[in-house]
Amino acid sequence: MANNRDILPADIKPLNYNLSLSNLQFSGDWRYDGIVQITSKVQKETDEITLNVKDIQISSASVDNGEDVQDVTYDEKNQRATIKLPSKLNKGNTTISIRFQGTMNDKMAGFYRARYQPTVEAAKGTPKDDKHHYMFSTQFEACDARRAFPCFDEPNLKASFEFEVEIPEDLVALSNMPEKSTSKGSKPGLKRVSFDKSPVMSTYLYAWAVGDFTYVEAFTERKYNGKNMPVRVYTTRGLENQGKFALEHAHKTVDYFSDIFDIEYPLPKSDLLAVHEFAMGAMENWGLVTYRTTAVLFDEEKSDARYKQRVAYVVAHELAHQWFGNLVTMDWWSELWLNEGFATWVGWLAVDHIHPEWKVWSTFVAEGYQTALSLDSLRSSHPIEVPVKSALDIDQIFDTISYLKGSSVIRMLSNHLTVEIFLKGVSNYLKAHSYGNATTDDLWLALSGASGQDVKTFMDPWIRKIGFPVVTIAEEPGQISIRQSRFIKSGNAKAEEDETLWWVPVGLKTGEPAKVVHSELQQKQDTIRDVDDAFYKINADQTGFYRTNYPPQRLTKLAAARDKLSVEDKVGVIGDAAALAISGDATTTALLSFVEGFQQEQDYVVWSQIQMSLAKVRAVFSENKKIADGLKKFTLKLSTPAVEKIGWEFPADEDFLTGQLRKLLLAMASGAGHEGTIKTGKQKFESWKAGDSKAINQNLRSTVFNMVVANGGKDEYEAIKNEYRVTQSVDGKEVCLVAMGRTKDSSLAQDLLNFVLSDEVPVQDCHNGPMAVAANNDTRGEIWKFLQQEWDGKMQKVRSSATVVLDRWIKTGLNQFSDREIDQQIQAFFKDKDVSGFDRSLAQASDNIEANARYKERDHAALLEWLEANGYA
Known part of the structure; x- marks a missing residue:
């Protein structure tokens, strides 16, 4: 298998990294200096060392504290540097010392800076400019540890890690392990913080962060090494109380997983950190999990209750990785599903354990399972275990198939074996491969042993075949x-x-x-x-x-x-x-x-x-006015009794799912033209706009905002745009961007697309509005028009900063069309462009358009006849 991978030479295997960062520049070029000492095992004689670097400049290198080596060549395409040695290294252990310079970039990858607006007075040492304050953290998965320091950046090249960093005295540094010591820095006002040595792990799980952090803390009920273990949620100063909901779930989840895996949580602490700019939902760094703010913070007074389920699940998903992914890591990126499919399934298992009243498995079937079926029905889908030659091609595999089909197939298997036997097999798998790497076949072997069934034979087609x-x-x-x-x-x-x-x-x-x-x-x-x-x-x-x-x-x-x-x-x-x-x-x-x-x-x-x-x-047949009107009338008749029964009020003792049903029915009925619902929504909005902050229940902000924008004009749109600028709610900005995308005015849709690419909207959030525009039957064409017009202009903000966010634009912006002519336009437009990072999404868009077009051609006559015969058209 390794012969089919583009990997580093096998001459040298890292054993331990000792990394020290200093001279962090909090403005200007945002540079920092670093020294990394890599204790390694030389497995065969060699006169050169090849490792991974990206956006890193090596200033000098030496082996076993010998003479500096100046001969360093860079392979930018493959993100490697080769250090030529004056003489051969013999087999055995050696220490490679490398001095280098890096950048705290703004790309949400590697060691990067994240902007935010403070809610309280910040510590004096907090980096800031005229508009923003800054915090710093890392995001290394899949291949971005090499952006922060020279390393052997492959998942099966595990090593232990030591870390120290020099920072202002009033800031906080965090890393995977607990703080070991703090000493005076090289200049007044600085301190040097060092951390305990970590267990062996993959480079993509290494992490650190620097900022004006505070925390809320709880302790596990279960004892680890004779003590109740500390669990903390860190935030920038002023937001720490919004971490309490996640905290309560985190310490319970750590104990739950320790029980069901029959392996105690492997590290001495568990930290969760809210990061203000974050491309993904969260990252499972061992002992220091990082999260997008809306995935870990919840404001009981201002947040929509639907974010409770999101926070509980994302916390559980990332903590599941502390065992499945971190303690035992996939051997290579082709088996990413081992990490993500399992963590998705067991994450929902944990939420169901803590909140049985939420009935999350039914939600999983409606959302995760159905989404996976939809994508996997395309010719351009891929197997759960997909061959990956180069790690640089892995980003697009972090998708619905790896996460949601992977977890759906695990749910199918666990139901067949029983959850108890399945978890017994998982425990055996984790124990057999702790602190190492494993393959899909290793998991099948453990499950076969626990169940007495030949799991590999009947499961392999599900993993290795498409569809x-x-x-x-x-x-x-x-x-x-x-x-x-x-x-x-x-x-x-x-x-x-x-x-x-x-x-x-x-x-x-x-x-x-x-x-x-x-x-x-x-x-x-x-x-x-x-x-x-x-x-x-x-x-x-x-x-x-x-x-x-x-x-x-x-x-x-x-x-x-x-x-x-x-x-x-x-x-x-x-x-x-x-x-x-x-x-x-x-x-x-x-x-x-x-x-x-x-x-x-x-x-x-x-x-x-x-x-x-x-x-x-409705989306496929939206251009046929008679069918569109008939479907709207059908939806109105269907939803009216339920929406009129459930009303607008949220009783204090109401259960979570009933509250979610109210939101959905109000949105569904208003979208179908229910006059009473729209009238009440507009009245509540006007009262809110006039200054009554309680006029709209916090759980109905998105519903009312969507409703008034969809049924209003520029005034409503601009009011929501202004709310985006002033809201202090952790989920408020996301709510506003989605609502603005509901406009039926093409010029306002274009304004939104321009707005999300302005400096006012962080790159991480700039897909929220376009997603709403793309799903909007009245304005979806504006997405395609904008992509063409601004590909070499404003789209550069996304293209240069976060491929994953650009991929979301492509995925959501082009999938809804049902005209072959537009598919031809898309293919012609991208024919001579670099589509690396989103080529799969383009192929999936083409498949979806073809399916939609065939559907529309085939069904429109019979559908119209049925609507007419039943009084809807």
Whole structure:
């Protein structure tokens, strides 16, 4: 396998890094000086040392404190430096000392600076300019440790780390390990902070941060090495109380994972740090997890309650990595799913343990599972375990397949083995490979040992093949025949694309009372007998990763038997019906007929799936005014009884999911033109604008803001834009940008796209508004127009700073179209451009447009006829 990787020479293996940073320049060129001493094992004689560097200048190097080596050559394309030695190194241990200069950049990668507006008076030593204060932190995954210091930057080149940094006396430094000592710096007003030596780990998990930090602290209930372990949430000064919600979940989660993995948390402390500019959601640095502010902070008085679930989950996901990813690391980036798929599944497992009332697995089925099915139905998808030759190509693999298909497949497997046996196998895997690296086959081996089943044989196709099956059902009295075939969103799978034979857990729910009979489809087709004709459903609780295509009359019967379906079942049937309509395996009218009877539904997650499925249909047919109006009328009739019943008020003792349902129904009804909802929303907005800060419940800010912008004009848009500039709410800016994207005015949509690329909006947030514009049937064309006009202009802000953010623009901005002509324009525009970093997303956009176009051409006549026949058009 290693022969297929573009990796460093195997001559030298790092054992320990001792890194010291000084002379940090807090303005101007933002430079710093560094010395790194790398104790290494020379595995074969060599007269040169090749390691990774990017944006680093090596000033001198020496081996075993010998003569300085001046002969250093750089390979910028492959991000490497080669140090030529005057004589050969013999086998054995040696110490490489390198002096270098680096930059605290503004690219949210490597060792970087993050801007923020202080909420209280800051420490005197806090770096600042006329507009902003600054904090500093690291982001090394996947290949950016090399931006901060010269290193052997590959996941299986593990080593221990020591760190020290010289900073102003009134600032705080953090790293993976606890502080070891503090001493006077080289100049008055400075101090030198050093940290304990870490266990062996991959370079991408190394971390440090410097800033005006304060913290809230709790202790684990469980004892580690005889003591209750400290868990802290660090923020810039003034925000620490907003870390309390995350803190309560963090210490409980550490204990929970220590129990279920049967391995104690491996480090002496667990810190969580809120970072003001952050490209991703969070990063699992061992012992010092870093987070985007909205993923770790929550203001009980101002934050929308939906962020509670986000914070609880992201905290759990990153803490899961402390074992699965950090203690045991994937051998190479092709097995990224081992980290991310598992952490996603077990993250939800932890949230469900702490908050069973949230019923998070039904939310997972409606959001994560359905999203994974959607992407994996494209030809341009990729296997969960995807070959990666160069680590520099890895960024696009941090996607829905690695995270959400990976976790969906793990959920399927754990349900089959039982969660208890699955976790026993995971524990064995972690114990066998602690402080080392492992492969997918190593996990299969551990799970096979725990379960007594040949896990590798039936799971390998799920991991190493692209796509998933649709199980098509044919009915006969008392029995059904089931057949699996590759599901392609555009509905035109070729024979050579349908060669994979998947192991399919059938999970037949049937009878009165209904019970689940487990069986497996391990061939192309089979027959299941003893099926109750009155009621049956396969894929009980939607644990299997596949679509189900029922005969049309069975959908009608399932609609009448909704009380026998779990929330996950309902979500699955609706999601499948919508996807099969797009592919042509079923029809839109079958979907509408099924959901038409859900007027009295009371579950938030079911309504969420209904809303998403109808939104997709409305998006594809938006240019046909008669169909668009008919679908709007259908949605209005469907949602009116529920929205009028649930109202606007939030009782003090109301449960979390009912509050989320209220928000969704108000948004759904107002989007369909419910006059009473829109009128009340506008009244509340006017009162809020006039100075009544309590006029809009904190949980309805996004709903009301979206509503008034969508149904208003420039005044409403500008009011929200001004709120963006002044809000102190941790989630307020995100709420405002999304709301501004709801405008139906093309000129205001263009203003928003320009605004998000101005200095007022951090790069990390500049995709929020465009995402709303792209999903807006009235303005989605403005995204494509803007990308073309500003590719060599304002888009440079994103292109030069964060490829991952640019990828989100491409992903969300181009997927919604349903015209082949636009697909041709997109392909022609990008034909002669460098598309590295988002080429997969371009291919996926093309696949989606083709599927949407085929769907629109095929279904529009029958859909219009149905809407007319049923009084909607």
